[in-house]
Amino acid sequence: MAQRILTGIKPTGQLTLGNYIAVLKNLRKTIARGDSFIFIADLHALTLPIDPEILKQNSIDLAAFYLAAGLDPEKSALFLQSSVPAHAELNAIMQNYLYMGELSRMTQFKEKAGKLKENAIGLGLFAYPVLMACDIILYDANIVPVGEDQMQHIELARNLVNRFNNRYGEILTMPKAEVQKVGKRIMSLSNPLAKMSKSDPKGDIFLKDEPAVIRKKIMAAVTDSGSEVKFDEQNKPGISNLLTIYCALKDISISEAEQTFASYRYGDFKKEVADAVVNELIPFQQRYIEILNDKSYEQALKVGAKKANAIANETLKRVQKAIGLLLS
Numbered sequence: 001m002a003q004r005i006l007t008g009i010k011p012t013g014q015l016t017l018g019n020y021i022a023v024l025k026n027l028r029k030t031i032a033r034g035d036s037f038i039f040i041a042d043l044h045a046l047t048l049p050i051d052p053e054i055l056k057q058n059s060i061d062l063a064a065f066y067l068a069a070g071l072d073p074e075k076s077a078l079f080l081q082s083s084v085p086a087h088a089e090l091n092a093i094m095q096n097y098l099y100m101g102e103l104s105r106m107t108q109f110k111e112k113a114g115k116l117k118e119n120a121i122g123l124g125l126f127a128y129p130v131l132m133a134c135d136i137i138l139y140d141a142n143i144v145p146v147g148e149d150q151m152q153h154i155e156l157a158r159n160l161v162n163r164f165n166n167r168y169g170e171i172l173t174m175p176k177a178e179v180q181k182v183g184k185r186i187m188s189l190s191n192p193l194a195k196m197s198k199s200d201p202k203g204d205i206f207l208k209d210e211p212a213v214i215r216k217k218i219m220a221a222v223t224d225s226g227s228e229v230k231f232d233e234q235n236k237p238g239i240s241n242l243l244t245i246y247c248a249l250k251d252i253s254i255s256e257a258e259q260t261f262a263s264y265r266y267g268d269f270k271k272e273v274a275d276a277v278v279n280e281l282i283p284f285q286q287r288y289i290e291i292l293n294d295k296s297y298e299q300a301l302k303v304g305a306k307k308a309n310a311i312a313n314e315t316l317k318r319v320q321k322a323i324g325l326l327l328s
């Protein structure tokens, strides 16, 4: 079967180096492998309170970042999730095939809901994985590039596909998560035990940070006792995170980097990591600014929504027919 690739990012805040490494860095290569559907998960962004103007601005930023990462709007569909109504329609159907028990075991829900008072936890936050499964299913995606934190949701989407197909026949395509070998979970620079996240920014490197800011953040990153630059997530989570960042950006293995830095002190090693991040992000930021200025994201989103709607509506019809909603 032809490869269908789907990936999305929520416009909940400023994009981080974690988002870059998980999705944007290899976007050009990934989308060359088949038909690709790349979206801005604006409906998902509503699962925690967000100011409307900020949501809009974040969505524009994200569109520009996707294009800066090499997305060709002629070849891939770039779109806002909310501009394809089939996501919400399929969600209304699929919420009946995922269960409260399995949804309440999702780590992301437990983490995000854990920070809220009970009467401030929206149903959308709880049901997030249902909509995410629909995002994937609608495009018959078999490849879903994500960070490790999203693996659990993809597993749930796979369960849903199995459950649905067992009942109605081979209607849905089985998706598969794809995570980076190195860099599947980038940690906070100030707390290397916590994931770098845009909606709860602590120790993040933002894709819009200026070089001097990036250098400062990396030089101030929490490191560990000892002096050896060695990968050891248990005893050296800070150094391990910096090694991971370096290797993910340079496309080399951890052991290669360990050899390179065998005689380095922490400070000198950090300078190399900072150089690697700055050198990667400077040209990327320049392209992003150009795209913001020429507004080419507007046309890209329009064309992308058209393509995405066509495919998504076909799948929706197939599902509606299978379960008895279409009368003819």
Ligand code: ATP
Pocket (backbone or CB within 6 Å): 008, 009, 010, 011, 012, 013, 016, 018, 019, 021, 022, 023, 145, 146, 147, 148, 149, 150, 183, 184, 185, 186, 187, 195, 196, 197, 198, 199, 200
């Ligand atoms: P939020 O805090 O709003 O959840 P986020 O930074 O986790 O924001 P998402 O929009 O949830 O970003 O996720 C977009 C993609 O980036 C997903 O594939 C996710 O797995 C990946 N991702 C997010 N954070 C990291 C990270 N720290 N390391 C690697 N991948 C990440």
Ligand code: MG
Pocket (backbone or CB within 6 Å): 197
């Ligand atoms: Mg997230």
